[in-house]
Amino acid sequence: MNRLMKRLTPGIALVLLIGNLAGIGTAGASGDEAAYKMAHADAVAALDMAKKVGGEWRDARWKKSKAVKVEVEGKTKKMSNLAAAEAYAKMGDYEKATQYADIAKFQGVAGYQQAMDQKNAGPQF
């Protein structure tokens, strides 16, 4: 058993080393880039739908929104949920990027639904 371990150990070490080297290019990255890209595309589609009916919410993707604080290059910046998603994606944090893209998508869907519900809005007296 010991002999077997002695033979296997350099091999395992080599595999681990190669794995680590492969990871150098995405140091600090977390989450799944493909999942983020899909969430971002869904969010944009949902927000475009809301925009068409005048139902966009303030903090979904409005460029003057200050809803989310993100640390970018040592400075704290305030931005919309979609902008926060994009900022985190740029930093390689796809987990957080996907979370904010999902929030933006939810706000797009809800804004559209709200506008549809209010189609016949009028005085209630």
Add this chain to the structure above:
Amino acid sequence: MKRLLIGAFAALLTVGATATLAGQSEDLQALRDYMQNRFPNLAFMDYANGSYALDAAKATQWESQRDFPPFLDHLDEGEKIWNTPFTNGKGFSDCFGSDPSKVRVKYPRWNAEAKKVETLEGQIVACQKANGEKPLKTKKGKIAYLSAWLASQANGQKINVIVPQNDPGAVAAYEAGRKFFYTKRGQLNMSCADCHVYNSGMQARGNLLSPVIGQVTHFPVWRGKWARATGGKDGFGTLQRRYDGCNKQVRAKPFKNQGDEYSNLEYFHQSMSNGLTIDAPDYRE
């Protein structure tokens, strides 16, 4: 039973038709009746004083602000802008007429040719563009000074926004403005009417919500909140700047200033104050 059902159906149809076809005068009367019910002791002309007509303590503070209006220098600047000729030698009076006291009361109005609502600030910009001048920004600053000065020249005249009922475009613009006013929007799911009709006179945090009737008589307004943001230097803003702020407060994305949405809203909103006297500019919290 059959008669009862037919009667009920007919009644429903009538109610539906009224809701759809209610015009400007019906809207105005219904709103006045609602407010009269809500504030039985408030005289019609007092609506021009907004929430100060509902709270004696706030009214005292407001009166003391009015003793020393913080906006007099800005009004002088507005007059100066009116009198400064354009590079081509013409001036604002070539667009609006030589009597500045007749300008404010014309707006907002329906332009049948352009098929859109014209607002005072929108026309100031249009006049500048037509004369090759760099247009002013439409929410605050110089346009508010000029607009406020023009409004001050019209003080004592009554608001009288007329929606020509024989022009389907005008009626549609008015209806769009009315719908905007009653539509819930934004993350807080609130309409203009939620605050300024159904909850007027109630507190929203430290603010007393003003009734919709009378809200436009004193615009462009000098707001303490806006003045504080500039270190007290400039608290002036146009009516559409206020719309922008309201939309942001309910967490809706604001619409383009002087775009169709806000201009149609202004058409409806101003017409709900028909009969009230212009008293501008004025101080508000």
